[in-house]
Amino acid sequence: MSEKVLITKNLTKKFGDFVAVDNISFDLEKGEIFGFLGANGAGKTTAMKMLIGISKPTSGSATVAGFDIYKQTELVKSNIGYMSQKFSLYDDLTVIENIRFFAGIYGLSDKEIKEKSDILIEKLEMKSEINTLVASLPLGWKQKLSFSIAIVHNPKIVFLDEPTGGVDPASRRLFWDLIYEAAHNGTTVFVTTHYMDEAEYCNRVSIMVDGRIEALDSPFNLKKQFKVNSIDEVFHQLARKATRQAD
Amino acid sequence: MKEFWIYIVKETLHILRDRKSLGIMLGIPIMQIFLFGFALTTEVKNSQIAILDNSKDLATRTIIEKFEANRYFEVNKSLKSISDIEKAFKSGKIKLAIVFQNNFRDNLLHSNKAQIQLISDASDPNTGTTVVNYATSIINDYQNQLTQQANLPYQIKVENRMLYNPQLLSSYTFVPGVMGMILLLICAMMTSVTIVREKELNTMEVLLVSPFNPYLFIMSKAVPYVVLSLINVTSILYFSKILFDIPINGSLLLIYFESFLFISVAVSFGLMVSNVTSSQQIAMSLSQVGLMMPTLLLSGFLFPRENMPLPMQLISNIVPTTWFIIIIKGIMIKGLGLQMLWKETLIMLLMLVFFLFISFKKFSIRLK
Numbered sequence: 001m002s003e004k005v006l007i008t009k010n011l012t013k014k015f016g017d018f019v020a021v022d023n024i025s026f027d028l029e030k031g032e033i034f035g036f037l038g039a040n041g042a043g044k045t046t047a048m049k050m051l052i053g054i055s056k057p058t059s060g061s062a063t064v065a066g067f068d069i070y071k072q073t074e075l076v077k078s079n080i081g082y083m084s085q086k087f088s089l090y091d092d093l094t095v096i097e098n099i100r101f102f103a104g105i106y107g108l109s110d111k112e113i114k115e116k117s118d119i120l121i122e123k124l125e126m127k128s129e130i131n132t133l134v135a136s137l138p139l140g141w142k143q144k145l146s147f148s149i150a151i152v153h154n155p156k157i158v159f160l161d162e163p164t165g166g167v168d169p170a171s172r173r174l175f176w177d178l179i180y181e182a183a184h185n186g187t188t189v190f191v192t193t194h195y196m197d198e199a200e201y202c203n204r205v206s207i208m209v210d211g212r213i214e215a216l217d218s219p220f221n222l223k224k225q226f227k228v229n230s231i232d233e234v235f236h237q238l239a240r241k242a243t244r245q246a247d
Numbered sequence: 248m249k250e251f252w253i254y255i256v257k258e259t260l261h262i263l264r265d266r267k268s269l270g271i272m273l274g275i276p277i278m279q280i281f282l283f284g285f286a287l288t289t290e291v292k293n294s295q296i297a298i299l300d301n302s303k304d305l306a307t308r309t310i311i312e313k314f315e316a317n318r319y320f321e322v323n324k325s326l327k328s329i330s331d332i333e334k335a336f337k338s339g340k341i342k343l344a345i346v347f348q349n350n351f352r353d354n355l356l357h358s359n360k361a362q363i364q365l366i367s368d369a370s371d372p373n374t375g376t377t378v379v380n381y382a383t384s385i386i387n388d389y390q391n392q393l394t395q396q397a398n399l400p401y402q403i404k405v406e407n408r409m410l411y412n413p414q415l416l417s418s419y420t421f422v423p424g425v426m427g428m429i430l431l432l433i434c435a436m437m438t439s440v441t442i443v444r445e446k447e448l449n450t451m452e453v454l455l456v457s458p459f460n461p462y463l464f465i466m467s468k469a470v471p472y473v474v475l476s477l478i479n480v481t482s483i484l485y486f487s488k489i490l491f492d493i494p495i496n497g498s499l500l501l502i503y504f505e506s507f508l509f510i511s512v513a514v515s516f517g518l519m520v521s522n523v524t525s526s527q528q529i530a531m532s533l534s535q536v537g538l539m540m541p542t543l544l545l546s547g548f549l550f551p552r553e554n555m556p557l558p559m560q561l562i563s564n565i566v567p568t569t570w571f572i573i574i575i576k577g578i579m580i581k582g583l584g585l586q587m588l589w590k591e592t593l594i595m596l597l598m599l600v601f602f603l604f605i606s607f608k609k610f611s612i613r614l615k
Contacts, residue, residue, distance in 0.1 A: 052456045074458055082456040086449040092264040093257070104253035105457045133264075159456075 003030040005157050005188045006051070011060035013046050020046040022211035023060065028157065033179060033189045035199045037231075038208030039239050044192050045161070047208070051190075052082055052159055065156040078106065081150035081158035081187075085165040089146055091135035095126060098134055099149055106153035120148045140171030147178055157188040164195065176201055196232035207235055210244045250460060254467030261441070262471050272437070276429045276479045280486045283421040294319060294342040294378050297335040299326040302351035306361070310389050314345070319381050336368055343367045343378045355393070422487045423575035424548030427568040429483070430476050430506065431513045431542055436534040437472050438517030443530040462607075469514040473507075480506045496582030502575065505588075508595050509571045513538075515602035516567075522609040542568040570594050 006028040013021040021043045028034050038044040049055035051064055053073045062069045065079035089098045096117060103113045121127055124144055134142060143163060151158050160179075164172045176198065183189050191202070199205050199219060206216040215222055215238060219231050226234045262269055296314065300307050314320045323341050326332060332344050346364040348354070355361035365382050369375035442465065445451040454464065480503065487493040495502070517534065524530045543549055545559060546568035552560055563569050570591045577583040577591075585592065 054452065054455050077456060077458040080456070082453060084449060084452065086452075090257075090261075090450065093260055097257070097260055101253060101257045102457075104250070105454070105459045107250075107458070 004028065005030050005032075005066070006062070006064050006190070008051070008062040009060055011047065011050060011062050012058050013043075013050060013055065014058045019211050021050070021057075024208075024211075024213050025060075026206060026213065026216060028188050028190065030156075030188055031183050031186050032204065033183050033191065033202045035202035035205035036190060036192045036208070037196075037199055037205055037235060038192075039242060041244055042208040042242070043211040044208055048159055048161060048190075048192065052080060053077055078153075079156050081153070081155035083146050083150040083158070083160050083163055085162040089134045089142060089149065092133060094131050094133055095121075095137070095145065096130045098145070099152065102149045103152045108153060116152050120152065124148060140167045140174065143167065143171070143175055144178060147175065147182075151182055151187055155187060157190060158182065160189065160191040162192055162194060164193065164198065169197075172198065196230065196235060199231040199235075205231065207238050209238050209242050214238045214241075251463045251467055254464050255470050258441070258468050259471045262475075272433050272475055273478065273482070275432075276425065276483050277486055279425045279429065280422070280483060280490065283425055284487070284491050293321050294374075294381075295323040295340050296320050296343040296345060296382075297324050297326050297332070297341045298322060299329070299332065299344065299346045301349045302347045304350075304352040306352035306355055306389075306393075307347045310347075310363075310386060313385050313389060314382075317381075317385060320385075332366060336366075341368070342374060343382060345382065421548075422483065422493055423572045423579065424546070424568075426480060426483050426506070426575060427509070427546065427548065427571045428539070428542050429479055430510050430571075431538050431568060432534075433479065434469070434472050434476055434510050434513035435517040435520070435538050436531060438469050438514050439520040439524070439530040439534055440527050441468050442518070442521035443524055443527050446525050447527055465518060469518075473510050473514065476510045477503070477506070493579070495579050497578035497584065501585060502578050505571070505574050505578070505592065505595075508592065508599070509567065512567045512595055512599045512602065515599055515606060518606040519602050519609075522606055538568075541566040545569065547572055567595060567598050 004027050006026075008027075009025050010023045011021060011025070012019065012023055024047060036044055036048070046055065050057045051062060051069065053064075053069060053076050057069070064076045067075040067079065069076055090101070093101065099117045099120060100113055103116060108116065121130055124141075126141070126145070129137065129141075134145070137145070147158075147160070147163060150160075164175050167175075172195070179189050179191070179201075191198075193199060202219065204216065204218050205222065206213045208214070215225075215234065217225065222231065222234050223229065226237055228234055228237070298311055298314075300311070311322065315322050320343075324335065326335060326344070329346075332346070335341050335344060344364075344366040346366065348362045348364075351361050351363075363386060365379050367375040367379050445454070455461075484495065484499075484502070488495070516538065520530055520533050520537070524533060541562075545552075545555070545563040546566050547563065548568065552563055552569070555563065574588050574591045574595075577588050
């Protein structure tokens, strides 16, 4: 039996009468790439915020990276990585300064920071850009750098909130190479996306509608189950049932 | 401690990257010193005066000589008739006209009642008052000489002594004010803006997901501005010394200690502002309206508190700069020590505790 890095049971979040996330339960395995899909307002972001420890669930339970999200928030935080589309990095700091700062927050020693940043720079082929301000990097590079920094402390699981928004398909492809590599090295990847072609790259995908998980399986099985040719069509079949308005 | 250091390095880099703002923050205090020292002085030097002497006797001549000898006055012209006075003022050159009545000396010696009329240009009330005060003191001076010579048993002696600042040098009083304003502006505004910026750019969210220490992080934001402000204190003191020869009669160490306390108050106010707003724009205007205006208008920096209506005086008590200015004036000009200023110091300390209490109470680790 493989290792479970994330277990949620009946996780629920209510804002007054409004049930944003309604009894979701699922498990993630080590090294898995898990696509977390849903229309705007389906409750993806709220669910993710509970899992990364910045929003308290109303009920239900969850362990992330082996730690309870109620009682061991600090341990959860040390063992996860997070990257959001809304934020890449500090624009007015250089590449290396960003790496040092974020690695430093996660408590890496000076020696580790040095080693890690050398490897990272090497891998991203950014040696000549090491002292460039992040503001002047192309968006695709920023995203790759941002992802590499999010996993600089070897988290058990990394949460990506629409990580590839706004870049061309070629850049997205390069970004996904990084995701595959991280997963290959044992980091579980939890990713939300609006690009259905990206959903096809995942080991498993879940589709959220009105706060509930309506489907959860490998892309292959989902397509078989819904008798369609793409995840895109699966998504549309499910999303059509939604009664909630997008926010 | 290492974590704290990492934060401070980052904040310092942010400030160093933004050269323009850094230049402004370091340049403004020096510019202000120049401005207040040279341009906005309320001191009246070389005021042109006109004299209408209807008596032309020994007494009036002596008084006029006294005016001519005084460095604050320059006798511009002698007038021939009452109607010339208005013309002289309208030409805009003179600040004061002195009119001696007929038979001035005779009246003075025999009936003890001689009259001099001082007419001043009060379109600028401050200058007008100052000029009249100077002139009155010169005339009183003459009167005293006279009464002493005559040995009269009853004499009215008006003594007008200006304590601590006998020449009424205005630069003495503007230095503490400039200091208060600059420190407040930089610390409160910049601290609040830099925290709110992290909210606006969503970097706060990323940090909240990491195992960072929010209290250390917030404190680290203040550190570079505290250092910057202490540099500003130094440059303000330095330039006021070399340009205007303003003395520091009290302890320099105490000035730095009180400045540090005041900076802390400003920073904690900035923290409070940053907790209640989520946009840099609002944070900036809140700091400006909440601090700049009261500092300029109420703290006694530009307008003496004694002249304010009672409600305004009461409000001025809650402006931190009010107390800072009293303290710095006390140390610089009167050479007071902490034993004379403990009350004001305590008030600032209480303000600090209050602001910090509110900020930490409102600071939430989880996002809403």
